[in-house]
Amino acid sequence: MDLTFSKEDEDFRREFRSWLDTNLPAEMRTGAFWADKTEDESFSIRRQWEADKAAAGFAGIVWPTEYGGRGGTPTMKAIYDQEMIRANAPTTVNPLGLTFLAPTVMFLGTEEQKKTIIPELLHNKTIWCQGFSEPGAGSDLAALQMKAERQGEEYVLNGQKIWTTNAMHGDKIFTMARTGAPEGSKKHAGISMLLVDMHQKGVEARPLKQMSGASEFGEVFFTDATCPVTEVLGGEGNGWQTAMLLLSFERGSSAISQYTEFRKMWDEVAAYARETSRDGKAAAQDPVLRQQLAKSLVELECLKYHSWHVLTQTSQGKDLGFEASMTKLFWANTFRDLGDVYSDIAGQEFQLTAGARGASRQELTSMALWSRSCTIWGGSNEVQRTVIAERVLGLPR
Amino acid sequence: MRFALTDEQRDLQDAVRSYLRDRFGPQQVREVYEDPAGDAVPDKLWASIGEQGWLALMVPEQYEGFDAGLVEASVIARAFGAGTVPGPWLGTVLAAEALRLGGSPEQQAAWLPRLASGEAKGAVALIAPGNSPRPASAGAEAVQGRLTGTLNLVEYAAVADVLVVAAADGLYLVQPGEGVTVQALDALDRTSRLTTVTLTGAAGEKLAGATPEVHQQLLDRAAVLVANDLVGIARKALTDTVEYDKTRVQFGRPVGSFQAIKHHLADLVVHVTMAEHAALYAAYALDSGAQDATLAVSIAKSKAGDVARQATSDMIQYHGGIGFTWEHDAHFYFKRAKRLEYAYGDATQHRERIAALLIDAAPAEDNSLGGGTAVGGTGASQGTGVAAGVAV
Numbered sequence: 001m002d003l004t005f006s007k008e009d010e011d012f013r014r015e016f017r018s019w020l021d022t023n024l025p026a027e028m029r030t031g032a033f034w035a036d037k038t039e040d041e042s043f044s045i046r047r048q049w050e051a052d053k054a055a056a057g058f059a060g061i062v063w064p065t066e067y068g069g070r071g072g073t074p075t076m077k078a079i080y081d082q083e084m085i086r087a088n089a090p091t092t093v094n095p096l097g098l099t100f101l102a103p104t105v106m107f108l109g110t111e112e113q114k115k116t117i118i119p120e121l122l123h124n125k126t127i128w129c130q131g132f133s134e135p136g137a138g139s140d141l142a143a144l145q146m147k148a149e150r151q152g153e154e155y156v157l158n159g160q161k162i163w164t165t166n167a168m169h170g171d172k173i174f175t176m177a178r179t180g181a182p183e184g185s186k187k188h189a190g191i192s193m194l195l196v197d198m199h200q201k202g203v204e205a206r207p208l209k210q211m212s213g214a215s216e217f218g219e220v221f222f223t224d225a226t227c228p229v230t231e232v233l234g235g236e237g238n239g240w241q242t243a244m245l246l247l248s249f250e251r252g253s254s255a256i257s258q259y260t261e262f263r264k265m266w267d268e269v270a271a272y273a274r275e276t277s278r279d280g281k282a283a284a285q286d287p288v289l290r291q292q293l294a295k296s297l298v299e300l301e302c303l304k305y306h307s308w309h310v311l312t313q314t315s316q317g318k319d320l321g322f323e324a325s326m327t328k329l330f331w332a333n334t335f336r337d338l339g340d341v342y343s344d345i346a347g348q349e350f351q352l353t354a355g356a357r358g359a360s361r362q363e364l365t366s367m368a369l370w371s372r373s374c375t376i377w378g379g380s381n382e383v384q385r386t387v388i389a390e391r392v393l394g395l396p397r
Numbered sequence: 398m399r400f401a402l403t404d405e406q407r408d409l410q411d412a413v414r415s416y417l418r419d420r421f422g423p424q425q426v427r428e429v430y431e432d433p434a435g436d437a438v439p440d441k442l443w444a445s446i447g448e449q450g451w452l453a454l455m456v457p458e459q460y461e462g463f464d465a466g467l468v469e470a471s472v473i474a475r476a477f478g479a480g481t482v483p484g485p486w487l488g489t490v491l492a493a494e495a496l497r498l499g500g501s502p503e504q505q506a507a508w509l510p511r512l513a514s515g516e517a518k519g520a521v522a523l524i525a526p527g528n529s530p531r532p533a534s535a536g537a538e539a540v541q542g543r544l545t546g547t548l549n550l551v552e553y554a555a556v557a558d559v560l561v562v563a564a565a566d567g568l569y570l571v572q573p574g575e576g577v578t579v580q581a582l583d584a585l586d587r588t589s590r591l592t593t594v595t596l597t598g599a600a601g602e603k604l605a606g607a608t609p610e611v612h613q614q615l616l617d618r619a620a621v622l623v624a625n626d627l628v629g630i631a632r633k634a635l636t637d638t639v640e641y642d643k644t645r646v647q648f649g650r651p652v653g654s655f656q657a658i659k660h661h662l663a664d665l666v667v668h669v670t671m672a673e674h675a676a677l678y679a680a681y682a683l684d685s686g687a688q689d690a691t692l693a694v695s696i697a698k699s700k701a702g703d704v705a706r707q708a709t710s711d712m713i714q715y716h717g718g719i720g721f722t723w724e725h726d727a728h729f730y731f732k733r734a735k736r737l738e739y740a741y742g743d744a745t746q747h748r749e750r751i752a753a754l755l756i757d758a759a760p761a762e763d764n765s766l767g768g769g770t771a772v773g774g775t776g777a778s779q780g781t782g783v784a785a786g787v788a789v
């Protein structure tokens with residue numbers, strides 16, 4: 001057992017921390033700074049700041065240097081995640097490209113694709129959307145209907161995607177479409193993954209308003225949109241396999257960033273409980289609320305231990321396989337339950353978008369709302385449970 | 398960064414597991430169950446435990462021990478939980494720990510080698526049943542080295558050569574003899590023996606170094622060993638249930654193919670895994686003197702208790718009627734888990750300790766935890782750190 005980081009890792013931490021100290025203005029670390037910006041303003045500030053960070057060499061931490069990465073270790077990536085949250089740094093504007101597209105391109109893209117897609121993505125020259133879900137195909141992704149017909153050297157796309165994160169900011173979209181018919185009952189056949197330019201006449205994005213009031217996702221309509229036949233990732237008709245590979249890349253994720261973020265939230269909720277009155281004394285002294293808070297802390301710390309476990313495996317080059325579904329299911333539930341503990345403490349005041357604690361209460365409320373989506377996206381809880389039951393426990397289909 | 402057992406610790410784990418597989422399986426456990434009048438110390442098993450050194454792990458080398466830590470002892474505890482192993486292993490190990498941490502060199506020399514080999518058996522009364530895990534009397538008072546009082550629910554006192562007793566003013570060694578009466582109790586979990594020990598002016602030898610801090614250490618170490626036993630039980634209950642539900646057919650298909658069962662067992666395996674992490678980390682935290690060791694102990698004990706309760710109930714439920722029979726092993730796990738769930742502080746008491754540690758006072762900033770204030774970074778307009786909305 002050794003829970004320390006190596007000297008190289010700690011050197012990296014110091015270097016990155018000091019870069020953040022100099023390059024992340026104090027005001028950008030506060031909720032107030034973002035509160036009066038529109039979504040578009042926020043997006044472009046974040047986009048620029050992140051590009052500057054990439055230019056300073058703090059992007060693509062574990063990716064090879066030849067494609068613009070830093071060539072670091074999984075533990076450095078964990079440290080990077082921790083430091084970003086510790087500093088209240090703006091979150092990435094290119095999450096789908098970073099998490100999914102880049103590793104997939106690295107794995108099966110052509111040399112040409114690697115050399116262009118990855119550096120452009122790292123420097124936020126291209127913001128990528130993921131166009132998988134459709135109105136009739138969510139958990140059942142293979143039910144997708146979008147068509148891509150080959151006409152000469154182009155595909156012509158018709159169909160609709162939905163719940164597309166960053167739909168209003170995307171430059172390109174990696175999307176799944178039918179280039180061929182399903183083979184009998186095999187709906188997985190005949191699907192391809194295409195890399196489509198969103199800045200064209202046949203592509204229209206419309207925002208969808210979320211329960212939080214924000215519009216981080218939207219719909220994307222394709223009406224005779226085109227994409228060159230060279231822009232297929234993983235080969236025509238291999239879309240299903242490519243998608244499975246792509247989704248597997250979330251599996252390297254240790255969840256240390258989720259832990260760090262939720263633990264901060266817990267500390268803030270505990271502070272709120274100390275200041276909130278319940279029956280004439282602090283809510284923190286209420287025996288039942290204390291139990292709930294403590295229970296939430298137990299789960300959170302388990303998430304930390306679990307992320308050490310994942311880091312141990314990935315540092316040794318092991319693939320966690322389907323166990324990754326356990327990580328996702330656990331962090332999503334832990335987060336959601338913490339949101340409920342917070343609302344139990346807030347009580348009726350939960351209704352108020354701003355409260356006695358001003359900015360930080362707003363922050364907690366928006367996290368409690370956001371947590372409701374995390375048990376859905378990235379494979380809903382139910383989908384994860386089925387994967388765990390069949391692939392980890394080996395229960396029959 | 399390596400959060401895992403070392404190769405040597407893994408070898409130890411393999412050794413104890415394969416011993417139990419070959420020599421002390423469910424059939425042998427059942428023999429103990431069917432002999433309620435017996436002492437629940439199978440001779441051969443106890444002899445082997447001593448020979449293999451499984452009592453000597455934390456004993457210093459100079460007293461014929463291995464100078465290893467709580468992680469190693471936890472490896473044994475976990476395997477013993479999975480095997481519902483009977484015998485005074487825990488009491489003997491804890492008595493030795495009391496001597497190691499609080500005994501004089503003479504007391505250590507007198508007892509440690511014998512406890513380490515299994516030649517002597519130990520028992521402990523470190524806490525009164527139902528109490529929170531804090532240093533306090535287990536029910537005895539000492540007047541000029543004579544102990545009087547009632548010690549409830551003491552495990553294996555009838556076979557112990559030495560008893561470590563928490564009196565109001567510290568810890569004492571008591572040997573069977575005048576002023577010591579042990580009454581056996583009929584208990585649900587027959588992989589242990591519970592007794593009431595009545596002391597009427599029994600001779601007690603004080604452990605001079607056993608300060609309240611040492612007493613607390615012992616309670617924490619006990620809680621960690623029990624937590625490991627509990628996660629051993631939980632994992633085994635889960636595994637056996639999965640195996641059964643793969644083959645039990647109803648409505649023309651294995652019951653394990655029904656989503657209601659699948660999803661429940663998927664949740665269970667997640668929580669069993671988390672409890673395993675917590676029990677391992679707590680042992681390591683005490684071994685390494687980590688800053689958050691006390692917290693880690695309470696996390697482990699509360700999580701392990703909750704999970705073992707769930708897993709052993711599920712084992713009965715997802716076996717159906719057979720799971721409710723005496724002939725099936727499910728009740729071994731259920732009853733052992735129930736005994737240990739409440740030992741050395743139950744889940745609620747440990748959560749209260751967590752609350753006292755972290756809620757009553759704002760924690761100091763600890764960078765490895767990324768503590769501090771949560772302002773900014775997650776506003777809806779800014780997206781959130783976990784906002785990578787992803788399909789499928």
Ligand SMILES: Cc1cc2nc3c(=O)[nH]c(=O)nc-3n(C[C@H](O)[C@H](O)[C@H](O)COP(=O)(O)OP(=O)(O)OC[C@H]3O[C@@H](n4cnc5c(N)ncnc54)[C@H](O)[C@@H]3O)c2cc1C
Pocket residue numbers: 096129130131132133137138139140162163164165166217373376377378379380381382383785786787788789
């Ligand atoms: C904030 C957010 C961001 C998103 N971003 C993107 C994005 O960028 N790109 C993209 O392509 N998609 C995105 N999604 C979509 C997301 O992937 C889907 O919402 C998700 O896959 C669920 O599909 P659905 O909404 O159609 O729900 P459905 O599949 O209709 O599910 C409805 C309910 O039924 C349950 N269910 C479904 N199938 C089963 C089953 N076999 N057994 C048991 N229960 C079942 C589900 O768990 C759920 O509870 C995003 C979603 C959210 C909320």
